[in-house]
Every structure is written in C-alpha cells, then in structure tokens.
Amino acid sequence: MHITRGTVHKQSDTHSASIQSYTLGPAIRMQWLPLALGIVVLALCYSQIIPSMVRDWYFDDNASHGFFIPLISLYIVWMRRSELATSPVDSSKIGLFLIAASVIMLVAGWLAFELFTMRLSLVIALCGCVLYWFGKRVFSLLASALLFLVYMIPLPAIVYNAVAFPLKLFVSWLSVGILQAMGMMVVREGNIIMFPNITLEVVDACSGLRSLTALFALSTAYALILIRSPRHRIILVASTLPIAVGANVLRVTVTGVLARKFGAAAAEGFFHEFTGLVTFVLALAALAGLHQVLRRFK
DSSP: OHHHHHHHHHHHHHHHHHHHTTBHHHHHHHTHHHHHHHHHHHHHHTTTHHHHHHHHHHHOGGGGGGGTHHHHHHHHHHHTHHHHHTOBOOOOTHHHHHHHHHHHHHHHHHHHTOHHHHHHHHHHHHHHHHHHHHHHHHHHHHHHHHHHGGGGSOOOHHHHHHHHHHHHHHHHHHHHHHHHHTTOOOEEETTEEEOSSOEEEOOGGGSSHHHHHHHHHHHHHHHHHHOOOHHHHHHHHHTHHHHHHHHHHHHHHHHHHHHHHHOGGGGSHHHHHHHHHHHHHHHHHHHHHHHHHHHTOO
C-alpha cells in the first residue's frame, strides 16, 4: 500500500507539471531557442522594410501617428498579462498558412516594389507566428493588439490620392454651403473657395484625411482600452468618419470667416496650424462624449 500511494503521488505530480508546462510562461522557456531563431529570421527579412516605414513616420505628416501604434499595441498586451499568464498553449497549423501567405506577400511586394504589401506582410507574419507557436487561445488574447499594428502602415499614395480628392471636394462644398447660409458672399469652383477679397484653396492637407487616419487609430485604441462592449466599440469607431469630416468642415468654415474679415493672414502660417490642432482636439472630445452617451445604454 505504501508503494502504491507513492506511485499515485508521483503520477499526480508529473501530471500537474505537464499541465503547467502548457501555460505561456513555461512554454516560452521551453521553446526559447526556436523563438529566438524565429525573431532573428523576422528581423533579417524586414531589416530594410521597418526602417523605411519609420522614416515615413518621421518625414510624412500623414503617417506621423505611426510612432505611437506599436506602443499602444504593447500596452494592450500588458493589459491582458494576467490572462496570458494562465492561458493554455498549443500549436495551430493555421499559423503556418499565414506565415506562408506573408512570405508570398513579401516576395510579391519586393518584386513589384510595393511597400504597403511588404509592410502588411509583417503583421500577417506576426499573427502566423503567434498562432503556430502558442495556439488559438493565446492568439485570441493578442489578436486586437496584433491587428492594431495595421494602423502603423502608411497608406499607399494611390489610395491616399483617390480618397483625398473627393474628400476635399466634399469639405469645400459643405463649407461653402454653410458660409452662404450665414449670408456671406462666396462661390466655389471645385476645391477653390472665392470671396470678394480673397481666394482660398482646400488642398490635400486640408481635406481632413490626415486627421481622419489619426482619429481612426486613436478611436480604435480608445475602444480597445476603455470599452468592453463589442457593439459600443463598433459604434465609436464607425462614428470617427462623420466626426472627423465635421471637424474639418468646421475648420474650413472658421478659416473662411476669418479670412473674409482679416485677410490671408488668417488662413496661413501659425493660425492655420492652430485651427487644425483645435479642431482635432474637438474631434477627440466628441469621441469621448459619445463614449459617455453609450455608457448610458448598456
């Protein structure tokens, strides 16, 4: 009997150790070498792509929000640290398909010299690695942080131009309509707004696309970090488009009023940048206000 009890205890201890080895921490320690090799391979494959993307963040005002995206993703991962620590680990072969897809995208993007495809392949590769190494449960906890990284990729020029042009036409049309409703003498020709004393042009920088992309990233981060209801998250992120466009229409309208009264100085330089900053803050405040409204309808 004594020997049998000892055998049972030994089997129980072995079983407990086996269960514990399938949580994330022990799994990382057990697979540290293949994980390290995988990280090295990723670093080599994207050794030119990531630095070029960082340069775009620095030099392109439309992509400057990219600096904050990886930091926000890391914070989202940190928020889920307790769940990750106890999450069971397995391996999913779906990850291999995603890794293969990322390799195809990387090669195709390199052959066509298409930066967006190569950069997007990095996000797909990271998703595939997490799925293959740690399984579906861990991936479900990290999916939002991984997919949020898409916001760090600058839009292709062809997409940016295709969206910016109709957007600035719409902003010009709506702003002129508001100015005319206010009793001001103003006419519009395309994206040109003409007053008796001054002519303003709504250029690409004033189309609102720059603030729209940044607001989409911030509203998504806000929803992931502060909102639990999936329905409320969707509503908040979907509301980003009308809020961003409305804020930019307000900016152009106010600039038009001041330019009509005070001349070109009100539409250039510091004041122009200042109004852009103020309207962006107002758009953020509108998103926060919408969140408070949604909280009343749980």
